[in-house]
Amino acid sequence: MNMKDSAYTKRAAGLLTEGISRLGAKPMRIMEVCGTHTMSIFKAGIRRILPETIDLVSGPGCPVCVTANDYLDAAVAYARLPESIIATFGDMLKIPGSHSSLLAEKTAGADIRVVYSPMDALALAAENSGKQVIFLAVGFETTAPLVAATILAAKKGGVSNLYFLTAHKLVPPALAALLKNPLQSKKIDGFLLPGHVCAITGTKAFEFLSEEFKIPAVVTGFEPLDILEGIYLLVKEIAAQECRLLNQYSRVVKENGNKDACRMMAEVFRPAPSNWRGLGVICHSGLVLKEEYGDFDALSSLPVELFASVEPAGCRCGDVLTGSIRPPECPLFGNKCLPEHPVGSCMVSTEGACAAWYKYQAGRWQF
Amino acid sequence: MNQKKATEEYIQLAHGSGGKLSHDLVSQVIVKEFKNPILDTLHDGAKISIGGAKLAFTTDSYVVKPRFFPGGDIGKLAVCGTVNDLAVVGAKPLYLSAGFVLEEGFYLDEFKLIVRSMAQAAALANVQIVTGDTKVVERGAVDGIFINTAGVGSIFEGVDIDVRRVKPDQAIIISGYLGDHAVAVMSERHGLSLPEEIVSDCAPLNSLVKIILETDPSTVMLRDPTRGGLATVLNEIASQAGVGMLIDEDELPVKPSVKAVCDILGFDPLYLANEGKLVVIVEEYISRKVLAAMQSHPLGQNARIIGKVSKEPAGQVGLITGIGGIRLLDMLTGEQLPRIC
């Protein structure tokens, strides 16, 4: 299905890279919105082969990183509740809260289980009827429908010991806020859009970039060749001073997205203002559970004592998430803030820009 | 408490994963206390000299879960792991010890199966288990059974496996497919059904090592990439030898089914444990001959030259990617999979 022959891959990559160099003669700044793109770009070694004129900056596409400390602190509070089981995606474990992390709580004896799907949390609830299972529902439009489907299944099955601590966020409002932000110091010439978010929302959810802001964007997949192709199409658009929305990932992404998934999200969630690290509170950018599903909402149905949250001193995650600084420009990067003991989430999230930069050492590594 | 404090005050699962935290624990706590030049070499086995005889000595503990997995079990692993640690020091493995810590209530039949498996593995490896110990502790004090094996072997004449001999332009060879063991062990844990071809590669490597050393007695380095995987082992060698390495991603042998499991679960095959593979470093001029010799052995049929040692950047490993890019291949930080061996 994908032409995976390695000789073909190298040839195609070579042609695309030459095309990028040829068209990317003048400096331009491209934002890779999605943290998974940041990681994939480093993993494929793309930074090393792009011309110096192209500045790739990370964006707010790491759902864990853009969520303020109070979420993690609440998760820690739930972890300390007797007879509770926390079900979470693996990358939440090391995220630092104000005073603790889930990994630290686990080491101290809390029952915290890493799951690969919200449906696993449903299974845990069924297997542990005497306990409360709290699922940490974080993620963008790729993950929210999965949680919605799980809640619908839980309601149908009459499950009463499953709760969701939700912090879902929506990508399009964040990009609009980024572009309207007067503090936005660096001009963005184009966007690489997250392929799987777009698979759910459809390309039309991002047309505002072209229509309202006159900025080109390319919906891009995650294989190395997808990314190179996405960058090429974007560079071509910028060089031609065009501002269209293009779809490189057309084998998965359709204009209208996945209607069933969107319908389920709308059934279970409603939009609400949400606080984004680095961008502040943005209207209609978060999802909260509708009243009919309030029984599944942890904060309202299983209240727990929450303590005051503090943001970590000196942490520049907010600036990294808006592409204003590169991770190595944060004074804490690589010394006080390391994967083994992070100050902010960007250093330990699987989609964190700082984590990617640290792991792959800035990409322009000479030898 | 915050993560930094937790890491400093309590043992974390990551301390046992073979990556950076493990390293720090060993060097900053254990090696620091035990203080001697033999330990400082930090190879899988220690080279010791007794009355003129050059010997290798090693030990390892086995806590793998589940205890029985496709292709092996904790007993087979316990014998092969220690045999291999001796083999990679350039020694002929001779005698093993076996220490058992059993949980009260452990099924006697299961114990018998494990012990039989160890006997079979020892016969296959041509070693004898000559001493041991058995302790039983109350329910809950250990998880079923933990096994420790120690081993002694005699170093082949004229062979000097030493990280200080690793130099630029030498060739790096891997003996076969990466990641099979870890995937075979974890598949059960994650509800994945594997095709029959994925079984643990758990095997004694001494006969393969013998062929390599017969072909090239001046083989520079041998390591088996267990916990932490190939990436960790290459980083250890690069950092200890003060050299760089350049690895070609297209040459790394990984089965498509193993890659699929990694893609689904979010793992990287380069960091997964192998229990029957060898990393071999030899001079460039003899690399093709060594490769051919390895490929003629059942455990080396899929051997490939995957890269070379370079001068820069000292202490680091670079990976040339499938699209012709290049990136740093770092050591494992944190824990990928607990109780993999």
Next chain:
Amino acid sequence: MCLAVPAKVVSREEFLAVVDVAGVTRNVSLMLLPHAKVGDFVMIHAGFAIETVEEEEAGRILELLQELASYEHER
């Protein structure tokens, strides 16, 4: 968390399907993709199929590469 993997639907029973990726099989939910059929390729993410994958439009990418290759000859 945008990681998704293409897999082939091998069998389905109501909203549960068995998918195959290079010989590795697992169960996924079709709640978000109720119209998926056996034989379809789908993207799977965290235990769910989220979209179908169309046959790679070989024509489209090859055309792009040919266009790029033509620049090579001009140099």
